[in-house]
Amino acid sequence: MFAAFVALHFYNALFGQFEPLVQRPIFVGFGIGGAFFLYAARTSRTGARSGIERAVDITLGLLAFGVCLYAIVNRDRFSDIMVRYGPLDKAAGLVAVLLTLEAARRVIGWFLPLLALCTVVYFYFGHDLIEGAWRPPRVSARTAVETFYSSTTGLFGYLADIGARVIVIYVLLGALLLSTGATDAFMKMATWIAGRSYGGSAKVCALSSAMFGTVTGSAVANVMATGSITIPTMKRLRYPSAFAGAVEAVASSAGQLTPPVMGAAAFIMAEFLNIPYTDIVIAAIGPAFLYYLAVWLGVDLYARRTELQPTPKSEMPEPAEFLALDKSIPLFLPIAAMVFFLFNGYTPSYAGAGAIIMLVLACVVVRPFSRDGREQGVLACWAKLARDVHGGMVEAGRALVMIAALLACAAIVVKVLTATGAGVKVSNLLFSVSGQGLIVALLLAAVLAILLGMDVPTTASYVLAAAIAAPSLVRLGLPELTAHLFVFYYAILSAITPPVCASVYAAAALAGANFWRVAGRALMLAGAIYVVPFLFVFRPGIMGQGTAGQILLDMGVACAAVFAVSVGTSGWFRGKVPALGRLLFLSAAALLFYAAPTADILGGLALAGLLAWRFLQGAPQPGRAG
Structure with missing residues (x-):
């Protein structure tokens, strides 16, 4: 099944895609149906799954295939602007959404499916439950089916x-x-x-x-x-x-x-x-x-x-x-x-x-x-x-099960944000909270991208942050590509940022080490990484924008700033760096962050002086393992 699925899409890549309400339901149906079949084949923590549990999983998988096949078979009728939705159409749409949420929960955890469920409730019931500026428009069952299921939006949208x-x-x-x-x-x-x-x-x-x-x-x-x-290998060589x-x-x-x-x-x-x-x-x-x-x-x-x-x-x-x-x-x-x-x-x-x-x-x-x-x-x-x-x-087919279920679940959230205007409202809120100051807006966007990345893959974190935070950065004058790459970078960093960080969990399990010790060490190693996005926001040459001279200057200054931050956070360069020296290295890095000729000169001179000081200290002294 998995090999046939990827073979079909390989054929499509070479010879052309099917029409949207065929190609996309195939992809989504495989993702949510495959999640249930994979779950049925697994064993539980207490041993083999019972026959009833396996039967339920297989039934849900077949049902997921069925509702997506139903959309394919009825695509011409759904495309008619005068279509009337019967009880079976509405039931198929509801089942498709519920199965998507459950499949996503099984493959990526609770956070994103729960968020998607909240957005669905807000979309359909929010008009009756909420008053004021955040009240969404009234939605009929027909509109809900069209939004999530029977059109090239929602589950079968651009994701x-x-x-x-x-x-x-x-x-x-x-x-x-x-x-x-x-x-x-x-x-x-x-x-x-x-x-x-x-x-x-x-x-x-x-x-x-x-x-x-x-x-x-x-x-x-x-x-x-x-x-x-x-x-x-590292443990065998006595690395902690x-x-x-x-x-x-x-x-x-x-x-x-x-x-x-x-x-x-x-x-x-x-x-x-x-x-x-x-x-x-x-x-x-x-x-x-x-x-x-x-x-x-x-x-x-x-x-x-x-x-x-x-x-x-x-x-x-x-x-x-x-x-x-x-x-x-x-x-x-x-x-x-x-x-x-x-x-x-x-x-x-x-x-x-x-x-x-x-x-x-x-x-x-x-x-x-x-x-x-x-x-x-x-x-x-x-x-x-x-x-x-x-x-x-x-x-590849097994990996795509998670990706397809993830994209379908994220599509529900993004569609509600756009259909109700909630995404624009959240973006406006960030814009107003920041006081129209770019630095504050960047900090808020970074925190939001990391928070949205808790317990979800980077793709979902980026999609959500791009829909909410990126527009406010663009309104403050940031180029679209820079704004999106900024939130993408912090969505990546959510994988190593406690308390929920999937990469650290996986690495700690392989290393047989305490999660919090691994997370703490990861934060120390990544100290300079967290400031890199601010560098390319203010120094576009890092992103390949501008003349060759500008690109070389921005990259050189950025490398110097990263070095200064690394020394300041690690406390070591040709021997132990005292607390005052670490503060001076970080101060030099702060000057290099500010994209202005005077700051570049002062930061460069400060860093050169600090390096001269460290080299004049003589040969480096070994430290102790820790």
Whole structure:
């Protein structure tokens, strides 16, 4: 079932989509129905699920398929402006909404489904329950069915469209890269690049998470895939468990910010702003670099303080292990093909489908010439490739269950916000609370994006924050792309911000460490990361905007500011930095944040003076592990 679902969408990417009220219900129906089928196949904490429980889950799954099939069969009638909705139509719409909420609850937790349920109640009953400015218009049962079910809005709106057209293809590409061996190549390449320096294994974790994350676009998936290798390696080399888990959590979360894939939210952003996806890729390069620079510096300073040694030479891979033709061509050729297609005007779905074709063809051609291929024979090699491809398709289908249910649930919230005007009212409230001051509005938007990201994936957090907070930032003069990338960045950071932070939970479980110790260490490592969005708001060169000189200046100043914040928060640079010195480093960073020539000169001179002071202190003294 999962393989057939992704195969259908791969066909659509190459040869064209079905009409909207066919393609989108297929996508949504698979998501909410698949969630119940996956749940039926699981075992409970107390053992195997009973036959009655499994029967209920299977029945709900079939019912989810049924209501979406009903929308497909009746699409022509629903498209008639004079259509009359009978009891069965209304029942199908109600069941579709309820099943969406329950499916989303099962795959992503309570927060978003509960929020969606509150918005539905507000939409349908709010006129009778609420007085004043927040009172929504009166809604009939016919309007509710049209809003949520029988049209290309609500469940089958633009979020389902993005999922069916684009996200399916890139989830499939990532799954196929992993099933054909990309994880091993990523890890060996990262080890060869970063393993020789202080805290080598932790830096390998950061680098491999960046490379791996741009394929998966999922923070928790990134933690589980790379963390299962990097965290045990760090612990074996006597890195503290909390530190190992924190590095993996922080590094993995930015995969969604790392070009060229960037995950589902980036494709949704392109649709929101009606701009080419490549514009978002270009704008994200600078912020992503600064994110990983902050992680790298945080790891390096901690490693030098606690004398975390490089990766042992015996564990360092040879370049041939990841640059051999049978390893490098299937890894790099598809990504290069995807970038070529994207930057030459092809649609994201076609570019992703082209990359998948290049991946499979590359494996078909080069695998027989690998050592295993020569030993097993061509036919056996191709048979294994077929199994790997099928396994990747199945894993992609499983991942898409969560994404489809998530998008359908988020679509309910966004539709209510727009249909009732509540989104505009919340945006106006933020605008008035901020006193029309940009700094206050940015702080409120950042807090809102993090709060909305509690217990939900980044995609949902970004969608909600973009609908509520981004408009108020735009009203204050911020370019739309900058405003959306700002809230997207903090939606990503919600994955590592306590008290509810999915990446930290996953990393703590893998590390066998206390959650709060991992969360605290993650916040220390991510200290400089939380201020990066303010840098690119006031220094647009970081997002690739402006002349070459402006871009170089803004990136150079931003790198210096991130370094100063990292030293100030870690308290270590060529020895322990006293409290006054840490305050001075943070003060220099604050000057560099202010985008003005005078502040740049003063901040640069202050940082240069502080660096001279630290170097004049003599050779660095080792600290103690902690």
